[in-house]
Amino acid sequence: MDFDAPIITDDDLPDAPxxxxxxxxxxxxxxxVDLTEPQKQAVLHTEGPLLVxxxxxxxxxxxxxxxxxxxxxxxxxxxxxxxxxxFTNKAAGxxxxxVHKLLGASNSDGTESRATKGLTITTFHSxxxxxxxxxxxxxxxxxxxxxxxxxxxxALVKKAIAGAQLSTSNFQPRSVLTAISNxxxxxxxxxxxxxxxxxxxxxxxxxxxxxYTKSLRQANAVDFDxxxxxxxxxxxxxxxxxxDCRRRWxxxxxxxxxxxxxxxFQIASLIAGESTxxxxxxxxxxxxxxxAIYGWRGADISNILDFEExxxxxxxxxxxxxxxxxxxxxxxADTLIKFNxxxxxxxxxxxxxxxxxxxxxxxxxxxxxxxxxxxxxKRMHEExxxxxxxxxxxxxxxxxxxxxxxxxxxxxxxxxxEEAMREANIPYTIAxxxxxxxxxxxxxxxxxxxxxxNQADSVSLSxxxxxxxxxxxxTSYDRVEMVAEREGRPVLELMREVDRIPxxxxxxxxxxxxxxxxxxxxxxxxxxxGAQVSATLADLVDRILKESGLEGMYKHQAATxxxxxxxxxxxxxxxxxSSAKEFEQEYDPAADPGNDAGTNQVPPLLALLxxxxxxxxxxxxxxxxxxxxxxxxxxxxxxxxxxxxxAVAIIGLEEGILPHARARESEAALEEERRLCFVGITRxxxxxxLTASKYRTVRGITERTxxxxxxxxxxxxxxxxxxxxxxYADLEGTRWGGSATGDDSQGGSGRDxxxxxxxxxxxxxxxxxxxxxxxxxxxxxxxxxxxxxxxxVTVEFKxxxxxxxxxxxxxxxxx
DNA sequence: TTGCGATCCCTTTTT
DNA sequence: GGGATCGCAA
Numbered sequence: 139m140d141f142d143a144p145i146i147t148d149d150d151l152p153d154a155p156x157x158x159x160x161x162x163x164x165x166x167x168x169x170x171v172d173l174t175e176p177q178k179q180a181v182l183h184t185e186g187p188l189l190v191x192x193x194x195x196x197x198x199x200x201x202x203x204x205x206x207x208x209x210x211x212x213x214x215x216x217x218x219x220x221x222x223x224x225f226t227n228k229a230a231g232x233x234x235x236x237v238h239k240l241l242g243a244s245n246s247d248g249t250e251s252r253a254t255k256g257l258t259i260t261t262f263h264s265x266x267x268x269x270x271x272x273x274x275x276x277x278x279x280x281x282x283x284x285x286x287x288x289x290x291x292x293a294l295v296k297k298a299i300a301g302a303q304l305s306t307s308n309f310q311p312r313s314v315l316t317a318i319s320n321x322x323x324x325x326x327x328x329x330x331x332x333x334x335x336x337x338x339x340x341x342x343x344x345x346x347x348x349x350y351t352k353s354l355r356q357a358n359a360v361d362f363d364x365x366x367x368x369x370x371x372x373x374x375x376x377x378x379x380x381x382d383c384r385r386r387w388x389x390x391x392x393x394x395x396x397x398x399x400x401x402x403f404q405i406a407s408l409i410a411g412e413s414t415x416x417x418x419x420x421x422x423x424x425x426x427x428x429x430a431i432y433g434w435r436g437a438d439i440s441n442i443l444d445f446e447e448x449x450x451x452x453x454x455x456x457x458x459x460x461x462x463x464x465x466x467x468x469x470x471a472d473t474l475i476k477f478n479x480x481x482x483x484x485x486x487x488x489x490x491x492x493x494x495x496x497x498x499x500x501x502x503x504x505x506x507x508x509x510x511x512x513x514x515x516k517r518m519h520e521e522x523x524x525x526x527x528x529x530x531x532x533x534x535x536x537x538x539x540x541x542x543x544x545x546x547x548x549x550x551x552x553x554x555x556e557e558a559m560r561e562a563n564i565p566y567t568i569a570x571x572x573x574x575x576x577x578x579x580x581x582x583x584x585x586x587x588x589x590x591x592n593q594a595d596s597v598s599l600s601x602x603x604x605x606x607x608x609x610x611x612x613t614s615y616d617r618v619e620m621v622a623e624r625e626g627r628p629v630l631e632l633m634r635e636v637d638r639i640p641x642x643x644x645x646x647x648x649x650x651x652x653x654x655x656x657x658x659x660x661x662x663x664x665x666x667x668g669a670q671v672s673a674t675l676a677d678l679v680d681r682i683l684k685e686s687g688l689e690g691m692y693k694h695q696a697a698t699x700x701x702x703x704x705x706x707x708x709x710x711x712x713x714x715x716s717s718a719k720e721f722e723q724e725y726d727p728a729a730d731p732g733n734d735a736g737t738n739q740v741p742p743l744l745a746l747l748x749x750x751x752x753x754x755x756x757x758x759x760x761x762x763x764x765x766x767x768x769x770x771x772x773x774x775x776x777x778x779x780x781x782x783x784x785a786v787a788i789i790g791l792e793e794g795i796l797p798h799a800r801a802r803e804s805e806a807a808l809e810e811e812r813r814l815c816f817v818g819i820t821r822x823x824x825x826x827x828l829t830a831s832k833y834r835t836v837r838g839i840t841e842r843t844x845x846x847x848x849x850x851x852x853x854x855x856x857x858x859x860x861x862x863x864x865x866y867a868d869l870e871g872t873r874w875g876g877s878a879t880g881d882d883s884q885g886g887s888g889r890d891x892x893x894x895x896x897x898x899x900x901x902x903x904x905x906x907x908x909x910x911x912x913x914x915x916x917x918x919x920x921x922x923x924x925x926x927x928x929x930x931v932t933v934e935f936k937x938x939x940x941x942x943x944x945x946x947x948x949x950x951x952x953x
Numbered sequence: 954t955t956g957c958g959a960t961c962c963c964t965t966t967t968t
Numbered sequence: 969g970g971g972a973t974c975g976c977a978a
Binding site (some may be wrong): 835836837838839 | 969975
């Protein structure tokens with residue numbers, strides 16, 4: 139997990155904030171030695187607005203980190219005056235690490251102390267969450283508010299739709315939520331929305347929006363979009379807050395500026411301050427319009443395109459030289475992106491010579507595609523390791539698994555690739571960071587924690603009130619809720635006055651009394667004080683797991699069902715406890731704005747819990763990418779932005795997938811799809827393959843596909859095409875590569891696909907009922923098998939289930 | 954109140 | 969194909 143730089147007030151810090159390096163001049167010089175002229179220019183420009191147009195792979199992060207280091211070490215800017223904003227925790231974490239490394243080196247005792255103290259490098263959402271805690275009152279919240287995720291949002295919207303007497307078939311919760319979210323990103327709150335609603339449908343949505351907002355506030359909760367919207371509002375309407383922030387952050391830096399939405403733009407502008415003849419705000423934005431891929435989420439590309447209009451004094455620096463990719467990859471990306479009409483032309487160039495052609499592979503179906511990708515990755519892994527390289531040239535040396543990635547347009551495409559990776563025995567990780575916190579058992583546990591932290595959190599309360607079952611079913615809960623709603627008070631509060639609720643069975647009354655008593659023992663009746671209350675966060679989490687009966691429930695399940703997922707659930711709960719412990723160790727109470735001195739004395743445990751829940755709520759998929767694990771990374775194209783890999787495979791280059799079917803409506807959407815493809819291509823350093831399937835099964839229906847138009851937009855001279863879509867290897871027992879019919883000018887057939895037919899003896903070695911061992915799945919019994927070069931064995935593994943494996947790669951051994 | 958089976962809708966992409 | 973939701977039976 140990842141923690142953000144603390145927000146520290148000016149008073150917390152000494153006047154001379156940065157320690158002088160051993161040899162300051164030499165150190166500052168060292169910041170520039172390996173920079174190009176435009177890069178230097180961007181680093182040196184510290185005062186006044188600056189727009190850095192950074193092409194893919196042009197050393198953008200290097201420029202940003204050097205610039206921060208230069209501000210501190212070269213210009214004597216106190217680190218706490220610098221605010222650097224990114225979109226993902228991962229980007230923020232990396233940037234922080236690199237800056238600390240740079241400045242740490244200048245620190246004589248080697249510790250990360252003053253040189254970076256108070257430096258704020260964080261995400262928009264984290265910053266806003268923190269500001270909202272500090273200025274909760276100005277935003278009409280209590281500082282212990284919950285942050286609702288999309289599942290919570292959906293629950294509330296459903297209620298709101300029902301409450302407005304509308305049917306969910308005419309107003310699909312998801313699309314209503316999208317409408318609300320879009321409005322919020324555009325800084326349109328529910329009142330403004332209602333004012334501008336003219337037709338029936340938008341009037342209905344306005345009503346839902348209003349009631350949704352009301353429920354959120356009643357639950358003392360905000361959704362993701364509120365974090366931005368409310369902070370923008372507070373900054374706009376509250377001069378004191380605005381002044382606080384401006385005084386604190388004199389230097390503002392924003393990465394991926396092309397992806398900012400209206401709310402983020404507003405926040406940045408308000409913190410930076412207006413541009414006047416006597417005042418030039420120190421705002422530096424970095425981005426690339428060609429990598430704008432969040433238009434669907436309200437990102438407004440004109441924020442970056444109109445930067446110079448907004449800040450007339452702005453300096454513009456263009457970073458065009460690419461240091462990442464080989465010439466063919468770069469030429470491919472450049473040729474493709476030129477098909478976008480609404481675009482400022484920006485050359486993309488490299489001084490590198492040579493490099494392999496990129497590959498385009500047409501496959502038969504998605505299974506085949508998976509195998510082709512797996513083979514390709516294996517080839518990349520092994521190439522150059524063998525003494526005689528099949529090509530005899532450009533032996534790049536085998537890439538390790540961690541240097542490779544597979545990208546896809548939609549998450550749904552990952553499954554087939556996963557299967558292929560398993561069958562081919564290639565270690566892989568899927569970049570899905572939220573999945574841990576989305577597990578049922580973890581969500582339940584977090585539900586308890588949320589209610590403990592915020593007693594008004596009705597969505598979480600309704601989630602856990604009867605888990606494990608304790609005799610408070612829907613009917614009883616609804617009865618309490620009805621009264622609570624009528625009185626505008628939290629449900630949990632009404633539960634404490636259970637006698638006042640009509641029509642409750644005595645059993646329910648009993649259960650509710652027991653439940654509130656249990657809550658009170660955890661929170662010390664809300665005071666978080668007293669001998670009974672846990673001292674540490676991990677303690678509290680552990681205790682809640684045990685005393686709520688959650689742990690017992692899953693223990694029972696694990697014991698009776700024997701399926702692996704049930705056993706995993708207990709492990710996950712244990713992991714939650716250790717994650718709490720880990721968080722606790724890194725938590726700095728002085729840095730928590732909710733813990734502000736004097737005004738609102740928050741019991742430390744509650745502050746800790748609150749901060750912990752916040753850190754959980756703001757994790758994203760992309761945060762989980764951890765290349766240290768030595769495995770191939772599987773992720774969506776969106777998640778890939780900002781990363782680089784030695785070898786990249788992009789799958790599903792088909793009309794309807796990439797470009798996505800929903801992009802057909804408008805030219806703008808189509809151009810965004812093309813940028814998405816561009817982003818994927820420019821992640822590759824040395825090798826790139828794009829694949830398409832002739833047939834694809836979507837939602838159980840197999841259909842003939844049309845190759846993506848993007849494939850026609852690639853430069854022929856840099857592309858090696860292979861068509862394997864007519865091969866029937868699996869059925870005939872022949873190899874795939876036989877019938878390449880692509881337009882490959884070299885006339886070769888499908889290259890060296892796969893030239894190692896089955897090893898180790900074939901299926902005859904594994905008759906049905908024989909016992910086998912698999913390196914990953916363990917012991918199993920063969921159920922059936924099919925022969926041929928693509929021979930498969932179906933094996934039932936103990937405790938795992940039935941798997942079908944390609945014999946050639948399965949590394950099965952007879953036991 | 955709970956548990957299970959039938960049915961329905963789905964899918965961009967994410968903080 | 970599959971996950972979520974709903975309705976019905978116990």
